[in-house]
Amino acid sequence: MDLYAVLGLPPGAPEAEIRKAYRRLARRYHPNINPGDKAAEVRFRQITAAFDVLTDPVRRRKYEEQGVVVELSEATSFGFAGFDFTRAPVSGSGASTFGDLFAEVFQQRRGRQPGTMAERGSDLHTTIDIGFDESLRGVARSVTVLRRETCRVCRGSGMRRTAESPCSRCDGTGVLRSARGHMLFTKTCGACGGTGRQVHVTCDGCSGHGVESRSETLTIGIPAGTPHGDRIRVPGKGNGGWRGGPPGDVWVTVQVAEDPRFRREGDNLHYILPVALQEAALGAKIEIPTIDGPARVRIPPGTQSGQRFRLRERGVPSPRDGRRGDLIVEIRLMLPPILDERSKDLLREFGRINGEYARETPTT
Ligand SMILES: [Zn+2]
Ligand SMILES: [Zn+2]
Structure with a gap:
């Protein structure tokens, strides 16, 4: 886990930026604001873990030197401890009160435009090999799938809200200048709409694509008696949908080994x-x-x-x-391999008694 990326920051960002990013992201993904949203809950834990490590000088140095992956504990508290919603953020003109912060969250949710061509995510396909005996009794197997899903940093927008800063295109002037001959032209900067400020920057989590690839391990229960070639569907574990569309499914083809008997x-x-x-x-x-x-x-x-x-x-x-x-x-x-004279004699004797029985029409 790249702890800086989790906070949408470049590696080695200063502590003030870390605190700022943490406050902003934690407000958005806090479980109290996203009741029942598992993805938000996971993200909140990651944000909190990243913040914990990167604001602790000793652990931060260790992480930067060794890239130690920090395991997330279920016990990470969801308390509002550490937030002061009554105070303005360190800088910027963003939301400054508790009410405003939540208004921002809800506004972003409404801004998802559910009407515009929601698209279901594509299905993923994989195979599992099991033994013949396992196919009779039933067995549980793990498979790892690489799913494409909506970027959790920017929620698919490809953009990241950030504290206001001067527009990089027009250096904060709001206009672009160009010279043609002796004439000097100016036009409104398109990047910032003439405001001279930028509020959104490209998301670091997904490089602006709005999607990220994530591997997930699924446990597949294969029922007793499953034949070779059967397909098992795991709903909702395929690639994520677009523009609010539902995710695709995972299809697991079961391959059963042949039995010699x-x-x-x-x-x-x-x-x-x-x-x-x-x-x-x-x-x-x-x-x-x-x-x-x-x-x-x-x-x-x-x-x-x-x-x-x-x-x-x-x-x-x-x-x-x-x-x-x-x-x-x-x-x-x-037929046995008949090599000894005694067996041959017995069979000749047998033939004399029974005649050419094999080609006679059976009497009924
Ligand atoms: Zn993103
Ligand atoms: Zn501009």
């Missing part, structure tokens, strides 16, 4: 069960993996390769209603 189809899981010749022919009880742990299934005698068995509600919980899909077990018949 199960293939997901909708909320059903598919599992390929390799079985031995004698297991398929004679029937067997075989242990298979499920997402709830191992389970035993009974293979009936005469089971064919490619045959499917359905285990109800052993699939994935639906992320919508939590109802579980099925586990579909597909049989794959595996």
Whole structure:
């Protein structure tokens, strides 16, 4: 956090400027003036923290030498301590009483021109990678997004109110002079409208663009059963809107790692069960993996390769209603590598008894 920028000041500004900036900004962002406005509250804490450090000679030197980032504590008080609203500011002809100060705040709010083309902020897109097991149970993950939002220093105006100073364009005279031949022309200075003074300068926080980029870490709750490719919407966390428009959303695409055992189809899981010749022919009880742990299934005698068995509600919980899909077990018949003479003899014997059964039309 650049403490000087927080106060809208150039680095190394003198203490009198720091106090002046603090008084001005604290009046604007004080929580009592902005009830319920979280952004203003955060800004007020930053202003107060910056002021605390920069007006303490020891801490200020440390900050300037080492750039120590100051952590903000929640405990920063919102008291009006340190303000004297009855006294005029150190310099300038700005607001001088409590009432005037608040009038200024409200006037600025009205000045936001809600009618002029409010524009919704754009959406941001990001992805999260999770494991297969995590997708079944649900998981919380953090993502950091870089959002563009209204500059908190100038509230998007790109300009910063400052104490009145002579106009830099006309040196405070209010007129611009130009010579053409022997003639000397004068015209009203456009920068200050002929007043010779400037009240606004370009905002340091955003270089006059009215927007700043800020990274924010969001915690995304991924519900149990979320499939690969699902998108989760985080409303209002996209880029800030323009001219009072609402912010955009953040869209998080969930990418689920593949599992070596199960293939997901909708909320059903598919599992390929390799079985031995004698297991398929004679029937067997075989242990298979499920997402709830191992389970035993009974293979009936005469089971064919490619045959499917359905285990109800052993699939994935639906992320919508939590109802579980099925586990579909597909049989794959595996022939052993037959190398020994004894096995070969047995199979020849088997062939003599059963004939060319594989291509005969089954009798029903
Ligand atoms: Zn700004
Ligand atoms: Zn001027």
